Amino acid sequence: MSEALQGLIYGLGVATVPANLLAALMGALLGTAIGVLPGLGPVAGVALILPLTFTFDPTVGLIMMAGIYYGSLYGGSTTGILINIPGEAPSIVTAIDGHQMTLKGRGGAALTLTAVASFVGGTIAVIGVLLFSPVLSEIAIVFGPSEFFALTAGGLLVLSRITGGSFASGFLPMVLGLAMSTVGVEAVSGYDRFTFGTQDLLHGFSLVPVVVGAFGVAEILMMVDRYANRIRPPAVGWRDLVPTREEVNRSWLPWGRGTIIGFLFGLLPGPSATMSSFAAYRLEKAVSKNRDKLGTGAVEGICGPEAANNAAATSSLVPLLALGLPFSTVGALMIAAMMVQGIQPGPLLLIQHPDIFWGVIVSCYIGNIMLLVLNIPMVGIWVKMLTIPTHILISLIIVIASIGAFSVHNAIFDVWVLCGMGLVGYFLRKMGFHLAPLVVALMLGPIIEKHFREALYLSNGDLTIFVESAISVILWIVVLVLMLTVPLAKVWQRMSARRGTLEAD
Amino acid sequence: MKILNTILAAGAVSLTTLATGAVAQSYPDRDLTFVVPYNPGGSTDPIGRAFSAELSKILDRNVVVENRPGGSATIGTGDVVKSDPDGYMIGLGSNSSLAYQPLDKDNLAYASPDDYEILVKLVDLPAVLYVSADAPWQTLEEFMNEVKAKPGEVRVSVSGLRTAPDLVVQYINANNEDIDIRTVPFSGGGGEALTAVLSGRVEASVGYGPSIRSYVDAGKIRALGVFNDKVYEAFPEATPVSELGYKQYLPASYYVIAPNGMPDDVKRKLIEASAQAVQAGDFVKFAETNSYQLDPKTPEEAEQELREYSEIFAQILAFIGG
Numbered sequence: 001m002s003e004a005l006q007g008l009i010y011g012l013g014v015a016t017v018p019a020n021l022l023a024a025l026m027g028a029l030l031g032t033a034i035g036v037l038p039g040l041g042p043v044a045g046v047a048l049i050l051p052l053t054f055t056f057d058p059t060v061g062l063i064m065m066a067g068i069y070y071g072s073l074y075g076g077s078t079t080g081i082l083i084n085i086p087g088e089a090p091s092i093v094t095a096i097d098g099h100q101m102t103l104k105g106r107g108g109a110a111l112t113l114t115a116v117a118s119f120v121g122g123t124i125a126v127i128g129v130l131l132f133s134p135v136l137s138e139i140a141i142v143f144g145p146s147e148f149f150a151l152t153a154g155g156l157l158v159l160s161r162i163t164g165g166s167f168a169s170g171f172l173p174m175v176l177g178l179a180m181s182t183v184g185v186e187a188v189s190g191y192d193r194f195t196f197g198t199q200d201l202l203h204g205f206s207l208v209p210v211v212v213g214a215f216g217v218a219e220i221l222m223m224v225d226r227y228a229n230r231i232r233p234p235a236v237g238w239r240d241l242v243p244t245r246e247e248v249n250r251s252w253l254p255w256g257r258g259t260i261i262g263f264l265f266g267l268l269p270g271p272s273a274t275m276s277s278f279a280a281y282r283l284e285k286a287v288s289k290n291r292d293k294l295g296t297g298a299v300e301g302i303c304g305p306e307a308a309n310n311a312a313a314t315s316s317l318v319p320l321l322a323l324g325l326p327f328s329t330v331g332a333l334m335i336a337a338m339m340v341q342g343i344q345p346g347p348l349l350l351i352q353h354p355d356i357f358w359g360v361i362v363s364c365y366i367g368n369i370m371l372l373v374l375n376i377p378m379v380g381i382w383v384k385m386l387t388i389p390t391h392i393l394i395s396l397i398i399v400i401a402s403i404g405a406f407s408v409h410n411a412i413f414d415v416w417v418l419c420g421m422g423l424v425g426y427f428l429r430k431m432g433f434h435l436a437p438l439v440v441a442l443m444l445g446p447i448i449e450k451h452f453r454e455a456l457y458l459s460n461g462d463l464t465i466f467v468e469s470a471i472s473v474i475l476w477i478v479v480l481v482l483m484l485t486v487p488l489a490k491v492w493q494r495m496s497a498r499r500g501t502l503e504a505d
Numbered sequence: 506m507k508i509l510n511t512i513l514a515a516g517a518v519s520l521t522t523l524a525t526g527a528v529a530q531s532y533p534d535r536d537l538t539f540v541v542p543y544n545p546g547g548s549t550d551p552i553g554r555a556f557s558a559e560l561s562k563i564l565d566r567n568v569v570v571e572n573r574p575g576g577s578a579t580i581g582t583g584d585v586v587k588s589d590p591d592g593y594m595i596g597l598g599s600n601s602s603l604a605y606q607p608l609d610k611d612n613l614a615y616a617s618p619d620d621y622e623i624l625v626k627l628v629d630l631p632a633v634l635y636v637s638a639d640a641p642w643q644t645l646e647e648f649m650n651e652v653k654a655k656p657g658e659v660r661v662s663v664s665g666l667r668t669a670p671d672l673v674v675q676y677i678n679a680n681n682e683d684i685d686i687r688t689v690p691f692s693g694g695g696g697e698a699l700t701a702v703l704s705g706r707v708e709a710s711v712g713y714g715p716s717i718r719s720y721v722d723a724g725k726i727r728a729l730g731v732f733n734d735k736v737y738e739a740f741p742e743a744t745p746v747s748e749l750g751y752k753q754y755l756p757a758s759y760y761v762i763a764p765n766g767m768p769d770d771v772k773r774k775l776i777e778a779s780a781q782a783v784q785a786g787d788f789v790k791f792a793e794t795n796s797y798q799l800d801p802k803t804p805e806e807a808e809q810e811l812r813e814y815s816e817i818f819a820q821i822l823a824f825i826g827g
Contacts, residue, residue, distance in 0.1 A: 140700060185575070188666055188692050202576040325696040342790070344794075348719045454690060454691060
């Protein structure tokens with residue numbers, strides 16, 4: 001405790017040096033811009049500024065990189081909420097209820113609430129990191145292949161019906177996503193699968209062009225439909241930017257729940273920002289008082305996920321700084337920034353370079369305050385997006401999305417994937433399928449397979465390894481409960497309803 | 506000896522700079538691209554960046570690092586091999602991407618050193634065998650006795666099947682009747698193979714200095730052995746396997762490559778600048794702090810070395826049935 005307090009004071013001293021303040025501001029600004037532009041993600045942004053950081057003090061570079069990462073999560077939901085085009089994978093679920101709010105004229109309030117949600121998630125996570133990072137860093141070690149298999153495979157099952165609808169409307173896209181995830185170089189032994197001898201397919205289907213295609217390009221095609229039918233969301237006046245008291249009151253609990261979920265996911269490897277926002281949405285569906293309204297423009301559906309993905313981005317600094325383990329591409333870039341400057345990331349960073357360790361963590365706190373101050377007034381500007389003539393908006397988005405897709409691997413093939421997924425997404429949606437399960441499956445498929453096979457290598461083929469540890473067993477029980485409660489409740493309702501009618505007779 | 510070499514090299518450089526003064530003005534007249542065929546971050550990216558920073562100082566042009574990962578580094582490497590031979594695109598190659606991958610895949614843009622130019626060899630990275638700090642084995646000899654007593658049972662985590670650390674282990678398995686170490690893949694980069702040791706899921710792991718350095722310093726793991734023919738300066742406590750009579754080393758080796766067919770004066774200038782860059786103070790310091798073994802080799806020596814690697818990899822593949 002006193003160590004954390006000393007660290008906080010020391011870190012405050014480092015983070016408030018003018019150069020570091022400027023770095024946090026630059027990172028926040030760049031991150032917001034990158035987040036708002038669909039398809040351009042934090043990975044592209046951080047990779048671009050990596051060479052710049054070599055000439056600065058390492059702390060400056062790392063603060064700026066972290067700023068871009070969590071800053072992009074502030075802006076990421078803007079286009080999703082206003083025009084139903086999520087900028088990156090974590091904001092897919094925010095767009096569900098956020099865009100419904102826009103259609104009801106509450107888009108400005110939705111943006112304000114997500115900015116505050118991001119702030120709550122980000123700042124509470126910083127406090128968690130400050131207090132608990134030495135203890136929490138061990139979590140990554142407790143989780144082995146069999147535990148991760150339970151988490152990811154169970155997670156896929158639970159999330160497959162996240163958007164509701166019939167069983168088939170989520171299941172078919174999920175199977176499609178799993179099939180797509182097998183294309184490319186397979187992770188465990190490096191064999192090529194379904195590449196048909198081409199170089200382009202070696203990368204497989206990357207998340208960014210698929211997400212931006214299936215949601216962004218498909219939505220643009222839908223917009224063309226709607227334009228023909230002259231349905232447009234109502235414009236948002238200045239007064240509508242302020243959330244009502246009722247909206248704020250309903251946000252507190254989702255903010256808190258989302259922050260806890262996001263914080264825990266950030267400590268584990270994998271796409272934690274995306275996973276946590278999906279999980280937070282699923283949690284709201286299970287426990288929120290207004291769970292029946294989710295999907296129709298409920299504030300719970302935006303506040304939980306947005307708090308979660310920012311908390312995850314912040315808590316993923318724990319394994320990065322305390323263990324030197326990069327659990328995300330952005331983390332790997334931050335490790336590279338340290339190594340080029342001769343700093344050894346790892347368990348000794350706290351002792352050898354306390355200025356970096358505490359400075360980066362405290363700067364996250366300052367960065368989040370900057371982002372809140374920046375983003376609240378920006379809401380008024382973003383909502384003007386709704387007044388841009390549709391033909392100009394569409395052209396702009398297509399150009400930006402293509403650049404974003406290209407930037408992932410510097411490959412033109414990804415732009416074709418973007419276009420193809422746009423068409424696939426358009427037709428699937430026209431037929432009433434849900435696309436979120438496709439993205440979840442594409443993201444988790446390779447991870448599930450990898451952990452499954454690694455566990456079997458570890459046990460020499462013995463399947464009991466999957467239920468050997470208490471963590472795996474608990475995870476599977478949670479999955480079973482979540483999977484079975486809704487269908488069982490329905491059966492129960494039907495049975496009691498029948499009994500009721502029998503007794504009435 | 507080293508000083509003498511440096512003086513000779515410096516003399517040679519200044520002489521040839523005089524001789525090719527006309528070229529120096531025309532090439533390079535714009536920025537160069539340095540392709541790193543790996544993800545940004547990761548253990549290989551920094552060596553490419555450190556080298557291109559030095560090259561940039563020498564050529565007085567920006568040398569822009571471009572990451573083109575994928576296909577076990579064959580995509581970016583293929584891009585360099587196929588690029589216009591004008592001296593403006595060069596890239597990082599390794600014994601894995603240049604010598605091993607062509608044996609594994611037959612649709613690559615290159616098959617042997619005949620298909621590209623090697624400008625310089627950069628560094629070697631010997632593989633280290635390490636165990637958790639609370640493991641019972643204190644020396645490499647004790648560990649190898651355990652391996653011999655339990656063939657096929659002692660597990661060593663590696664960063665994916667048929668990756669460099671896996672091949673290091675299979676190389677020693679293939680050439681010693683009494684050794685059968687079981688490798689377990691953890692393909693999330695070196696980090697997951699390392700956590701498998703820390704959590705006691707496997708008996709040991711084979712990895713590389715840059716990713717384990719701080720864990721050794723923190724006393725969480727113990728470097729028992731190094732697949733090397735001499736003491737590894739970064740880990741002097743690790744016993745070279747050569748001391749126990751094993752002759753299988755197989756370090757990760759890194760080179761700088763360029764496409765075939767560059768104009769002679771451009772090629773000469775690039776080779777000279779590259780040789781200068783690997784001896785520059787900042788690069789040497791970078792190599793030392795990150796546990797790389799400096800091994801500057803001329804293009805001819807490097808080509809010979811890569812051909813030898815090809816034979817070794819072919820033998821290992823025959824052994825594991827690849």
